[in-house]
Amino acid sequence: MPSEFDLIARHFVRPTPRTVLGPGDDAALLAPSPGAEIAVTTDALVSGIHFLPETDPERLGWKTLAVNLSDLAAMGATPRWALLACVLPDPDEDWLAAFSSGVFACARRYGVDVSGGDTTRGPLSLCVTALGEVPAATALRRDAARAGDELWVSGFLGRAALGLAHRRGEIRLPAEILDACLDRLEKPYPRVELGVALRENALAHAAIDVSDGLLADAGHLAEASRLDVEIDLTRLPEGFPQGFAAAPSLTERFQRGRLSGGDDYELLFSAAPERRDDIDALGARIKLPLSRIGRFVAGAGGVSLRDARGEALPVFYKGFDHFAENIQ
């Protein structure tokens, strides 16, 4: 059986040009840019909880890193470095080779060095720590939304939730939307370019990534900023391809997924109304739909939904919480 050190050398060590000292010592050494703050986040992905055990390992590798980069994107930070702690059952080298190629594909795409890590035996779980840089005092925090700000979201919501329901065998997605839903679930693209551009151009005040679901994450922004947020249901991005006619049961599930499904890893952010045109121009430049879906008003952390006439609707669905009952 290969040793821990062999496995690490074979699968987890690649060049680390931005790292003073990469894998192989007691710690990695990183040289921050002068004047930068370090944004740092850690996420554990557990087999059977965050991913299905039979998930394609290459996609799982991508996603393991991507979800952490999404957190950095939500701060407006430029991702630089990552550490990867893998708890693995008896090692299957084919699985490991595919998994690590997914990790490194994501790392290359976003300019990240995998600077260190740890490999140990146990029930499959994966813990990534990602580090990024942001000029001091410019990060996009959750608590910085202002009354009068508008709420924006990138991309489409609810696709990952449909993909998950399909993978679990709860529904069977039609071919027209299958790949888009599975891709969002299994190979999400963290919105790094968007987060960095929002921060560089001072377009956004507050930001968060949609990992727990729109209502939950909008609520996190509102709560941290001590405001209420009103979401216009009619302004949510549609998400189904033009002309696709979904069955009513699918439409119902999709509506729920858009409000409470996790795992889309889009960015939700607040911006002053005067920046509408600049934000539209940014979306066009980076080829990512940006939808203005609500506004922040005086309040105390509440979330409300409005229909086409501006009437308040009951808020049915909550987001994802690992220790509470989900999708209420």
Place this chain on the structure above:
Amino acid sequence: MPSEFDLIARHFVRPTPRTVLGPGDDAALLAPSPGAEIAVTTDALVSGIHFLPETDPERLGWKTLAVNLSDLAAMGATPRWALLACVLPDPDEDWLAAFSSGVFACARRYGVDVSGGDTTRGPLSLCVTALGEVPAATALRRDAARAGDELWVSGFLGRAALGLAHRRGEIRLPAEILDACLDRLEKPYPRVELGVALRENALAHAAIDVSDGLLADAGHLAEASRLDVEIDLTRLPEGFPQGFAAAPSLTERFQRGRLSGGDDYELLFSAAPERRDDIDALGARIKLPLSRIGRFVAGAGGVSLRDARGEALPVFYKGFDHFAENIQ
């Protein structure tokens, strides 16, 4: 059942004075000192592999952070920040309260902010990422030993291995040494003051912490530095209290533990012979025995043991490797 957010707020959030933005946002924000490099390390501790499931949770909390601070100490870095990703079965709040009080006791002792983390459900495992600072180009790397350097070790070796054998019921330790062995196993003190002082005073060239066992870790230094290392068996720190008469079977096990037992978290370092007096003085000042146990010579990564007459002895025992057979 308490939510994930309740559990985090109740057990894992304490003041973080050295952190620009602590727990609660997408990422934590850290402000490095001007000119510092960031030393960063991550370790996963898995129930049944790295600790026995019935381990006292307060001691487990301490150890979970301490083993990462030991890696920073081995770089000569000053620990500053940590992130804690917990995978927990159905939460037992008494267990969690004790565990977190152990984590924070260790954090306070070493001046570390717990700046962020993640809590999720699954089979019990704990992943810490610790970050420290070190002035650029001064870290104690593994690859910096020089031919002619002497090999030093702090404290005592082999105690943790005896403690583990006792906890597993393989042996029954006599009362005179029981607490010392269990303390080293379950509540190790990372040698942070030593690592920082060795670096500040340029006393050491290379360093590593003894987590895999003396032979394995001395081998890591030799291999990285492209040298051989010779260890004088007769110079190893004794480790039993003065006058304690161990049974032969215990002595045999202890000898093996000193060479190949992991988990002692002492520092192993190389230094020029001219620094002997300074190192002795440092040990006296910080009240930590420092033993000169060998030397580096030209070679290619080999480890040899010498007896009292300088004769080479066969190297029987290897260190800890999570995927290979252990204690060979």
